[in-house]
Amino acid sequence: MRRLLVCLLLLALLAPVAARAEPEHGLIRSGIDLPRTFPLVLRLPPAQSGHLTVTDPATGAVILTAYARAGTPLRVLLPPGDWSVRVATGAKWQDETRLFGPDTRTATFGPLRFDILGLNARRGHVLTIHP
Numbered sequence: 001m002r003r004l005l006v007c008l009l010l011l012a013l014l015a016p017v018a019a020r021a022e023p024e025h026g027l028i029r030s031g032i033d034l035p036r037t038f039p040l041v042l043r044l045p046p047a048q049s050g051h052l053t054v055t056d057p058a059t060g061a062v063i064l065t066a067y068a069r070a071g072t073p074l075r076v077l078l079p080p081g082d083w084s085v086r087v088a089t090g091a092k093w094q095d096e097t098r099l100f101g102p103d104t105r106t107a108t109f110g111p112l113r114f115d116i117l118g119l120n121a122r123r124g125h126v127l128t129i130h131p
Contacts, residue, residue, distance in 0.1 A: 022049065022093045023067040027076055031062050034079035038114035039124035042066075042074040045131040048089040051099055052076070057084045057111040065096075078124075084110040089129055 030036065044050045050068040054076075055061060063083055068074035070091075086108045090100020098104075109127060117123045 022069070025069040025072055025074065026066060028065040028067055028096075030064050032064070032079055034081075036064075036077035036079050038078045038080060038122050040076050040078055040085070040112075040114070041124070041126040042068050042076075042087060043126065043128040044068055044070065044073075044089060045129065046071050047091060048129070048131070049091070049093060049100070050074070050129065051088045051096070053086045053088075054078060055084045055086070057082060078114050080115050082111040082113050084108065085112060085125075085127065087127065087129060 040052075040054070042050060042052055047070055049070045052064075052066040052068065052074065053062060054064040056063060064076060064078065066074055066076050086106060088099045088104050088106045090104045092100060092103070094101045107129060109125075112125050113123060114125070115123050
């Protein structure tokens with residue numbers, strides 16, 4: 001019995017790591033203290049989820065990360081400025097390092113400007129990823 005338990009424990013430790021649970025739809029983390037008031041909307045194909053990374057193009061610092069579940073548009077708010085946006089898409093979530101595994105597709109946009117237009121209009125962006 002003890003030998004069986006040891007074998008099962010070894011199998012559990014040596015088994016490949018399964019995909020982690022898919023993150024909640026929305027903001028994962030924000031790496032900046034500036035007020036976020038400018039909209040960024042991400043639209044994905046129906047069978048694809050997405051991982052959004054917004055960075056400062058001058059420094060490469062991550063400003064924000066978010067997750068979009070398949071079939072649901074993602075809306076996040078960004079601080080004013082010029083930001084680069086990377087969108088990784090796929091069907092089976094792995095984790096924040098592997099994203100969607102070998103089937104991950106990425107698209108990069110920007111830098112995109114988020115600011116005030118005229119007296120009271122906010123400049124945001126809508127990104128639509130097609131299959």
